[in-house]
Amino acid sequence: MISRKILLLLITVVSTVFGSVGCSLERNFEVEAKVPASVMRTQTKRANVPYVPTPQRVVEAMLELAQVNSNDVIYDLGSGDGRIPITAVQKYNARRAVGVEINPRLVQESRTNAQKIGVSDRVEFKQQDLFQTDLGDATVVTLYLLPNVNLRLRPKLLKELKPGTRIVSHSFDMGNWKPQQVVRIRGRTLYLWVVPEQIPTNLTS
Template structure:
């Protein structure tokens, strides 16, 4: 016959184990939620997109593909050392250009380069997450990000950019949004989209 004290101790022990396990699961769930929030907040940051400088001939090809002219406001998302915004104003006479960059060191480097090039009155660099940037003033947007970032950025581009705004991406497309033009420059593929008058939704 099993002693009543033994049964009581057994039940108490099992309850304690499940209680501890429940606390552990709850803590793990909270940790996962916090980790997910951090990942979501950092999407599109330069920390998720390694900085690789765009060669000058590709910079030229991107701006030519977008047909940048004196009426344009160019936004470069993930602007690195600032070469695309500076070239857009200096060589293609864009009305103004803005570089969006999450890395403060690169932002400072870009500002110094714009000053040295004599275009700081028409070129600015902002230390921002590109998903939090107001893109409405842009008439041209340039990108050198990653496929998943491009895809997540697409709804924002279509929502905020005016019809007729040109978007040029270095190397990566935007899923099933078919590019208007695709060209090759040396070993690099460039994609051009134009924001339509009517956005088709499924």
């Protein structure tokens, strides 16, 4: 039979544990309540596209597939540590490159990498939701996202990009928009599209 003293001790421990959990949950809900809805939505979008670095040889293959040259302005959507924009200006002499990344830590890492290599005068990194980015001056767009994100992004690309703009996606296609070229390198698949003069209506929805 449990003594009165032990029983009281058990009740005290249980009350303390549940009280602490309750306080912790209340604090978490208070923090969430102060976060703007737009930020919560953005964080959710980012969570749907985990950061997986592209191997450097695949980075170069993407830029070669797009035939990047000194006239090009590159936009890398979901730019991670900045390796695609940095390589575009360093090795392929792109006129300018822009990385768009929602994660502030990766944006800072990218800026540091560009400074170390000495290309920060031609590379810009934006902490931004890629769906809110103005792509109007891009001549090349690179992607390593997910199939559903590519499909959601497709109407924006076709609306904002000029005819002749090249789009290269690592690993994932864009549904019924047939790529002009498909390249396989080291077990990876790369897709190339060129924005047409006349855009089929079935691709804009």
